[in-house]
Structures are given as C-alpha cells and as structure tokens.
Amino acid sequence: MDFRKIYVCGHRNPDCDTIMSAYALADLRRRTGWQNVEALCPGRLPPRARWVFDRFGLQPPVSRADVYVRVRDIISPDVPSLPADRPLIDALRALEASGESSLPVAAADGTFLGMLSPAKLLTLFIAKDDLSMPTGNAPLQRDIPILQSDDRVHDVKAMAIRNAHNHFPVVDGHGRLLGTILKRAFAETPPFRMILVDHNETAQGIPGVDEIPVIEVVDHHRVSFAPTTEPIRYTADVVGSTCTIVSRMFRGAGLRPSKQIAGVLLAGLVSDTLLFLSPTTTETDRTIASWLERLSGTTAKELMDGMMSVGSALTSLSPAQAVDSDRKSYTESGYKFSLAQLEEANFHIFHRQLDALGAELDRVRTAEGLDFIALLVTDPLRGHSELLFRGAETVRRALPWRIGAHGLFDLPGVLSRKKQLLPEVLSCLP
Ligand SMILES: [Mn+2]
Structure with a gap:
C-alpha cells in the first residue's frame, strides 16, 4: 500500500485497550508488508498506558490532538x-x-x-x-x-x-x-489512510478522522459506520477487548507477536475486561490471555496490579477533571442525567474526597440542568463499586442497592456502567 502515512488510531479519551490495540495492529500490518504505518495516541497518553510501554521498554505511540489535513x-x-x-x-x-x-x-x-x-x-x-x-x-x-x-x-x-x-x-x-x-x-484524495480500532463512529474518533479515507476497522462495539464507497477490511466480534481481536489476527496471519507486543496486548485485554471480572468477558478473552501470558513471560494479574498502582484519576486530577474524565449524559423518559465512572483500587482516597466530589457533582448538575448525576467508583481488583448520587429523590429512593458507610450506595459485583448501572437506573425512572 503506497500512502504517505497509514494511521492506526483508537477513540478519543483513550483507554489502554484503544492505545494498545492500535500499537499492536500497526506492528502486525508492518510485519505483513505494509509501509508507512503509524499508531497514534488521540490526545494525551494516560499514565497507566505510559506504565505499560515503560514496562516493556517500548516507545509509546505519538500523541496527536487531531489528524486534520493541512496545506503542507x-x-x-x-x-x-x-x-x-x-x-x-x-x-x-x-x-x-x-x-x-x-x-x-x-x-x-x-x-x-x-x-x-x-x-x-x-x-x-x-x-x-x-x-x-x-x-x-x-x-x-x-x-x-x-x-x-x-x-x-x-x-x-x-x-x-x-x-x-x-x-x-x-x-x-x-x-x-x-x-x-x-x-x-x-480535488484529490489526501495522501493518508486511517485504520480505526476500538471504535467505528467517527464522532468518537480523533478530530479530522472524517477527512481521511478509512481502509480498515477492528472493533468490539455496536456498528454505526457510514456506508463506504470502496471495500474495506472490517473485523468485529463480541469479545471483551479489541486487543483480543488483534491477537487473533496475529494468529490468523500465522504470526506470533514479539514478547513485548504480547505484553502490550495482554495489558489492553486485562484493563478492558477488568481482569476478566467485567460481564463483557468471554471464553475467547481467557484463551487469548493465556496465550499472551506464555508469549510475554508475564501474567494478567501482574499487569493489572502494575497499571492499578499508577496514580489514579482521584490522586492525579482535580475533582472537576476527575468527574469529567469519563462521564456520559443521557436523556430518557423525560429525565436528563449524567453517569461518571472512575477506577480506583484504594477507596480511602475516594472517601477522603467525598465532600469535594459531591460539590462538583452539584455544580455540574446545576450548570447542565440535569435531574440527577452520579459518580460510580469501581475497584476492578475486588470487583465492586460504590455510587455517589446527587439529585432526583424519587430515583434515588428507587435504586436497588443498600446504603453503606459514608452514605454511598454499595454495589457488589457491579463493574460496568453500560451493562449493569445504566439498566438499573433506567428501570428506576417513573
Ligand atoms: Mn475496548
């Protein structure tokens, strides 16, 4: 393929699965003979992703704010x-x-x-x-x-x-x-091409992605991709991480990822499946993970512990930044609400900041005219979450969880906003 650059890039607000799958897929494509393939990190490299690249002695992908085509x-x-x-x-x-x-x-x-x-x-x-x-x-x-x-x-x-x-x-x-x-x-098509990983909606992609033709998608989300003018490669499956799919593509090509790339793939896989505890985890994820463990000479547990030991959002960001780092807003049954989620292995850090986080939730609720807002803090290692809820008293009273110490809802076994929290919240709307 003769293009000036083929970018491999995941979604905005990148997580480890998005960054690691882009990095490993760029490696796979180069090994199968493609030229000028470059993995990108859309925006700032998160500290946990940096830890993974350091752990395997690799240079992380270049961070780019956008891929707009420039005059140059x-x-x-x-x-x-x-x-x-x-x-x-x-x-x-x-x-x-x-x-x-x-x-x-x-x-x-x-x-x-x-x-x-x-x-x-x-x-x-x-x-x-x-x-x-x-x-x-x-x-x-x-x-x-x-x-x-x-x-x-x-x-x-x-x-x-x-x-x-x-x-x-x-x-x-x-x-x-x-x-x-x-x-x-x-009038000509720009000299670049895109490969999307871990997303397929351009609205979730790096700014400018819609200016460059997409030639391949590798993903594990719902499909919302626009019709294309030419055939493209599209590899999707219902598995716990995009890294699982990329690993299988190595196997399909008759190749083994290097020791380091296997480690990078394993890190993305365990972070997206929350060490196989997330309800999105499949048998395929477990099989691929043990293959990657053998190739990388490390274990899923070791990588999860390593990533979790890196400063979390609650230790490294202000309450406002932490609440906004992964927050999604919804309008359902006449209610406007927002659900934020953070991962934190040490709940003492969370409990110490309750007042500041509660005040920040109140501020956002007022500023955005929301009926309610909640922050789900998840400990992926123990497979458990706590919920800080502000607003609509009728919804609050209908929630199915007991209130524990610190006035927080206690959500044993809840890890996924999409699959576990949101459905419960929706069933509480009158
Ligand atoms: Mn993913």
Missing part, C-alpha cells in the same frame, strides 16, 4: 522554485521547462518574493540586457493568495478552487517558501 500535506512535489539571485534568463528557461504558467521566486534565505509569470513580464519591455538581471528584481506577481503551511485544507479549499490562479505558494510562519500547491491537488 498536499504540496505538489514536482513544482520547482526559482532562486531570486540567478539571472532572469535562467528563470525563464526553468519556467518553460516546467510546463507551468508561473513559478514561485525565493530569496537566498528562503523568503517568498512573488510569482514569476510571463504575463507580468509583458508589462515591461525586456531588452536583452534585462535578461541578465537577478530574477528577484524582475516584476513579480504578488496579488496571489499565499497559503500558510498550518492552514487546514478544509478552510482554504473553496477559496482555492474558485480563485483565478492555478498555483498557490505555501510559506511557513516566517514567510519562507515551502513549495507550491497546484489547484488540482485540492
């Missing part, structure tokens, strides 16, 4: 530029040889000076002597849109297509010429 990405490679200090006659010969109607002229330090075009030169009577003058001294065309290398193609495309000019010089932040974009480049 579509510079036309074969359009030359003309040095301002060379004689005009040389520039005219270069212009003729290029077959272009105009070419950009740059000073010795790279500064863009203008476009050399025959039409502009006709405004002068050119005597033979004039042809030896430096190109930079000739009348140059300057009434032309100059594009900045960081501009989004999306933002300048309509202007460029409507514009009378066919050539657009591209400069950096210092006005230095980087190249030229021919008008037709704006």
